[in-house]
Amino acid sequence: MSAGGFQGVRSQKSLDLSRDFARHQRSWFAQVQARAAAGEPFAVVNADAPQELFRVFDIPYVVTQWWSSVVAAKQRAGEYLGRLVQLGYPEDREPYTALGFASSLETDPSSAPWGGLPRPTILHAVASGDCMRKLFEAWARQVGADCLLLERSNSWVDDIRPDWWAQAHDNWNELIEGDRLDLMTAELEGVVRWLEQRTGRRWSEARFREVMDLVNEQEEYYLRSRDLIASARPAPVSVADTMPATMIPQWHRGSEWGRDAAKALWDAVERRAAGGVARCPDEQVRLMWLGRGMWFNMGFYEYFERSHGAVFVWSIYLALAADGYIRRFGRDEDPMRALAARFVTMGDELRSPTWASQWHLKEAQSHGVDGIVSLGPAGYFNRLAFERAGVPLLELDVSHVDASGWDDEAVRRTVATFIEDRAAPVAASRRDRERASG
């Protein structure tokens, strides 16, 4: 397949619920469009900003990164980003978020993915990185929305616990610097006050606790699913199943539907594992996909199942849901501080040196991964951790947003060679060990 003409390959999902979730998403989005069209406030919220507050207020919202994945899947990214350039904005700085901005410039809903993103009245993000503040302010200016930004603090302690996941669920008050929690808690209180005044909607503390409990319940199901997939041989499902089955309900965190969707995933994974139903019955090699999803070509994840018995068993989506989101709190504790604890560290798990490399390694080892395929460079500390642990790594130089540069034959060849030359020997040793240990 030549570059530029690649249309992507759909994955064959093992779970019916992925299709159910996709249908729900369509129906939910139609409702959001209808509510926005009826004049309700409508927010576009970045993934690293607390959507829970909007849920408490029952303000319809869409998460930027979900919408960008829709646009990318419809292969409209290049065209939309070009419209940003026409306005003088860059197309290659934070492109995944900029795609949300760019798609807001669509003037023909009939040709837009899913009928188009409604015009937001509120844009909400954490002022992370060097350009998020500027990007959201420009977006807000362009569409006439209010821009609600949260401060982003950075870890400054001399030593951080490399096993953060063991502390994050219950001991987050000790894991995270107190000043950072104070700041985010105060920021969130400000958001609540602003939304109360701006929208005239009433805050309910009881509803807030309910939403927070639903989030924790939902993520607990992911934790159980993740742990079961890690231990099951062969894997009952692959990332082609878990990525959409996790990502879609994650955008509905704090709702009963989101909690029930996570339970449905757990039920399905448990049922398959108990029945010995495998994603790839002849599983030989277990792979980790490091990075964002290849949404325009989900079929990629099953390219090597039949040819090599190689299954992608891990992606950030389910694993981050399992380790990154749960913040348990007692009845006498402030749920706002627990919510702050969820978002203060968001992103560190995937990018900060100690956090990311140690977590990725822990996950690779707990899943019995024989090789890691990384979307782009994995980074020095990841490489070092994997190398010291003897886990082979392939760094694929491809984009997950723009299909125009995808050379399918070359990618297939590169990954196949990696599996054969590097992952398969590791897999053989692992299987021997697992057989020996029963």
Added chain:
Amino acid sequence: MRSFEHGTSAAVSLARERYTGELPSEGAAGPIVAIVGASVPVELVLAAGMTPVRLSGRPRPAPLADTYDLARLDGPTTAAFEQLLDPARPFEFALIGGDGEAHSVLFGALREIRRVEPHHRLPQLSFVDLLHLPNRTTTRYDRGQVERLVDTLERWSGRRITADDVREAVVRVNGIRTLLAKAMALRHRRPARLSGSDALHLVGAALVSPPERIRPWLSRLMADSPNLPELAGPRAYLTGSTHEDPAVYEVIERRGWVIVGEDHPRGQDALGPAIEQTADPLDGLVEHYQFANLPSRRSSEDRARHVAAGARAADADIVVHFAFAHDEATPWDRPAIHEAVAAAGLPDLSLPEQRFGDVDPDALGAAVESLAFAGVGARQ
């Protein structure tokens, strides 16, 4: 007009000669504390009896830093990283400020190096996470950071920092701020009396020198000012990315232009306005650094207003938006700056995606000269 290479004040000659973008080897009044970025309160370092020296981000080979291949580290921060990793460095303490994402990545990387590669002999480090949204919540957080910095410096220096120590240090640096502002105003005259590249040398000297060392240079410059050469070329105000050395300035000024002002944090605004002496001196520091001139942290509209006002104050003929390819932030500012500058009645030129440390002088020169054909600078 006169070229920037021609006669000038002895103070400028000294700055050119002694400020090479590197750490000075003389004049330190106490242990050197290497500073990464513009948002570390150097007044507290002085109050601790130590010498703050801003690390240069000047392009350089970075074999030690390159080993780590840190994707989110830009060129200037990589240069600082190299100096922090160098076992022959002339300092044992370093403070990293929260100017932008690269600085938090730098601190995180150094912290991890200390953990996984303990054989490296790193300086004692602290990250000063001063934040910059214009809200009280941020002010309160920053206050905590400043207090933590006081504790760190007391531990490093072995001496207690009193309120009077801080007040005195603020006075010392404010004195430099006042003198530097006067020196920079020499560029705003028409014709200018100080070139942009010379201004950058002076600012650079001020960032690596104790106040007592730079003060006589700046006083000398002002005393010499009536006799400084007149620089009558077309006048450009520079915005966009930070310039760690005068290389780009020199290319532009060799073409007969004068850079009469800029808004990046190594230019005329490097030290910012004088710090107010507040009842609790830490409050003044917090406010100053929360609102420090950090283009990557400023809103585009705020920056655009600042640029338009600065260009007018400098009596510029044009605003040049120069962006290095590594700069994630400044391309987002471009439309707002264009609009604000146009409203101020000035033309502007965009030079995007420039290569840090490898600017093509012919291409840059040609872009600048094309303005002459467009009639910019016709008032000369």
